[in-house]
Amino acid sequence: NAGVTQTPKFRILKIGQSMTLQCTQDMNHNYMYWYRQDPGMGLKLIYYSVGAGITDKGEVPNGYNVSRSTTEDFPLRLELAAPSQTSVYFCASTPGQGNYGYTFGSGTRLTVV
């Protein structure tokens, strides 16, 4: 049981480049989330999804896009990378509303130079 898998673990991008952060879960969870964590700070919600085909913006969505074509996958797309997007990105999932707990991936450390 792999849980939530994020790839890559580390990445360095040049300003203006684009990339996709991958997130896959094998627990058949309906709800999935993308958070970013800046140094010494808490996690801020970028985008979330309550099921396949449904996505919505979180607190800090600018500069990002997501899609949810399947229950398992929730990729995060960065277009035209900027230094302000240097952060650690976490994907998480939960079965649905209620006290089920959240399962987090191990994070992707992204540096934009």
Added chain:
Amino acid sequence: AQTVTQSQPEMSVQEAETVTLSCTYDTSENNYYLFWYKQPPSRQMILVIRQEAYKQQNATENRFSVNFQKAAKSFSLKISDSQLGDTAMYFCALTGFGEYGNKLVFGAGTILRVKS
């Protein structure tokens, strides 16, 4: 909006002693859940303890317990018999229902250092 505030950026404690981390929150919902997560240097997010708002009894998990004061919107974490492995960043988090769906809102975190 839902907010979570952790007013202690850093704390330290001697091994085997007890430490309390503070958390206050704000929400307009009646039913919600509160969590404490631990993030060691490996950066993995580890659930420490959770509390359901409609339960008056404070949650306990081994050396970890909470003091949940619903009227005051306070949710502190007590770590007893502190161990070196407890050194980590600790996050308080809140999730509700209704308009806030199942989104987890985090505080800024408290760095805890356990000293030998």
